[in-house]
Amino acid sequence: MIIAVDGPVAAGKGTLARALAAKLGFAYLDTGLLYRAVAALTLAAGQAPDDETATEAVARRLSPADLERDDLRQEAVGQAASKVAAQGGVRAALLDFQRRFAQEPPAGAKGAVLDGRDIGTVVCPDAEAKLFVTASPEVRAERRYRELLARGEETIYPRVLQDLKERDARDQARAVAPLKPADDAAVLDTSELDSDAALQAAMQILQARGLC
Numbered sequence: 001m002i003i004a005v006d007g008p009v010a011a012g013k014g015t016l017a018r019a020l021a022a023k024l025g026f027a028y029l030d031t032g033l034l035y036r037a038v039a040a041l042t043l044a045a046g047q048a049p050d051d052e053t054a055t056e057a058v059a060r061r062l063s064p065a066d067l068e069r070d071d072l073r074q075e076a077v078g079q080a081a082s083k084v085a086a087q088g089g090v091r092a093a094l095l096d097f098q099r100r101f102a103q104e105p106p107a108g109a110k111g112a113v114l115d116g117r118d119i120g121t122v123v124c125p126d127a128e129a130k131l132f133v134t135a136s137p138e139v140r141a142e143r144r145y146r147e148l149l150a151r152g153e154e155t156i157y158p159r160v161l162q163d164l165k166e167r168d169a170r171d172q173a174r175a176v177a178p179l180k181p182a183d184d185a186a187v188l189d190t191s192e193l194d195s196d197a198a199l200q201a202a203m204q205i206l207q208a209r210g211l212c
Helices: 013-024 030-042 052-059 064-068 075-083 088-103 119-122 135-151 155-173 193-209
Strands: 001-008 027-030 111-115 129-134 186-189
Touching: 001 013, 001 119, 001 186, 013 027, 013 111, 013 129, 013 193, 027 088, 030 052, 030 064, 030 088, 052 088, 075 155, 075 193, 088 111, 111 119, 119 129, 129 193, 135 155, 186 193
Parallel strands: 001 111, 001 129, 027 111, 129 186
Antiparallel strands: none
16 A cells, blocks of 8 residues: 655655554655755765756665765755756656655555655555645744754744745746646645644545545
8 A cells, every 4th residue: 555645845744654654554755855865965976956967867876875864954955955856857767766665665564655745646646545735834934944943053934934935836836747736635734733633634534535
């Protein structure tokens, strides 16, 4: 069984996807880390994240160990990852990695939960369950702002909100795999939900569809 969890940045999809995987005993993949790893390696090599030849080469030699880098959650890497993720060559290079994980979950898991921007529309269009997790831009910016402060990064809320809106625009407007709900996805708005309530709501969606 495959559960696809999509949505914009800071909507809570990662927290929800990890919780679903733990509750159901499924394997979990944060596909955003793949693009962050490509971005981080590209920046570390002194190359520009909009240099498609360089980023595709990095993507094609990406290894699981690269997902353990300490710098993947840095804001600069996140912004670069948004640019990298809009590139068709990079997405094609990483598509097989994601599909193999979904179809053959590691450690003998009976299913997989993948979260990202295009899991239900492109990576796993035949997933049994699809959730599109969202929240208002202001709520998402506040969450992101607090996350950055907790990591010791200096920033201000208006800048975080502006960066988030710009990233949303890039993700939604890109020609390759734009961010949008799959036609058969259940939309879950977490603006007023904490992590426990979001998990409960997601489980209710799955149960209503007879999937668990």
